[in-house]
Amino acid sequence: MKPDILIVDDDPAIRSVVRVALEKAGTTVAEARDGRSALQAVAENHCDLVVLDVGMPDMDGFACCRAIRANSNVPVLFLTAQDDEIDRVLGFELGADDYVTKPFSPRELVLRIKAILARVRPVQDHVVSTRVISHGDLVVDLNRHACTLRHQALDLTATEFSVLSILLARPGFVLDRNMLIRETYGNNSSLSGRTLDSHVRNIRAKAAALGYADIIETVRGVGLRLGPCTLGSNGQNT
Structure with a gap:
């Protein structure tokens, strides 16, 4: 189509x-x-x-x-x-x-x-795998382009979804901004770290509205990594 x-x-x-x-x-x-x-x-x-x-x-x-x-x-x-x-x-x-x-x-x-x-673009029908990945309370369905935090919908734009999915594929690993830009946009060298930061800021704000202040962590001087994605790590009750 x-x-x-x-x-x-x-x-x-x-x-x-x-x-x-x-x-x-x-x-x-x-x-x-x-x-x-x-x-x-x-x-x-x-x-x-x-x-x-x-x-x-x-x-x-x-x-x-x-x-x-x-x-x-x-x-x-x-x-x-x-x-x-x-x-x-x-x-x-x-x-x-x-x-x-x-x-x-x-x-x-x-x-x-x-x-x-x-x-x-959704995965074609012939792909059998559901491609659902999770970390803490975060669940991402790559086929449906859907994201939830403890069953609460986290509504992301296409680029925000891509950034979060890239981090989710490597939980615990710190990715520098240039790597995230390349993996999100391909070889689009015109984009800056500030552009990426805008998307990350949006993801954090949307997750914080659901009670998760830890969804993406900044490692100063190195890059970004996926946070614990659990309410307990925020000091809230699980």
């Missing part, structure tokens, strides 16, 4: 360029010219990923992403004319999965989108 991609940009020329590139790559494409029509499209139609322009009038991309995240974990890739790391970090804190700066290469954009979709 072809992935369904929603392009959101107030510039019809940009939408046309992205549409042509994505359709050549074998995806189904829908368009929205502003944030409000994008929210309606996400609410009413199936969507595998949203390509979202930041600099739109009325409702900008950040506001639109915030509204999308209130109800959906659909992957979001930002398009922006600003090459400012502060803006990129803000976008990731709002739940974006990746960021491409205008002017952009359509080929790079397609590769970024394919990388995101690969992180969330």
Whole structure:
């Protein structure tokens, strides 16, 4: 089945360029010219990923992403004319999965989108294994792209899920930020440690809301590792 991609940009020329590139790559494409029509499209139609322009009038991309995240974990890739790391970090804190700066290469954009979709694509039916892994109270179902902490749903974006799954695959091991970036995004050298930190901060905040302040630990000067993921380690009753 072809992935369904929603392009959101107030510039019809940009939408046309992205549409042509994505359709050549074998995806189904829908368009929205502003944030409000994008929210309606996400609410009413199936969507595998949203390509979202930041600099739109009325409702900008950040506001639109915030509204999308209130109800959906659909992957979001930002398009922006600003090459400012502060803006990129803000976008990731709002739940974006990746960021491409205008002017952009359509080929790079397609590769970024394919990388995101690969992180969330369910395992094909012929794979027998359920691929459920756990650590402490954390349970991750890789097939269903579902994550729970003591049976409470931990709602993560595609990239947050990928980061946590990579750490979960090596419990007890400390991974440096460069390794996590490579394993999450492939050889995307344009991403910084601050970008990764934004995703980690989001994971920690969501887990803390469920009572788990220890889900990811920082080993100063070395990197990150999965925490105990148990209520007892927080000083709370088990």
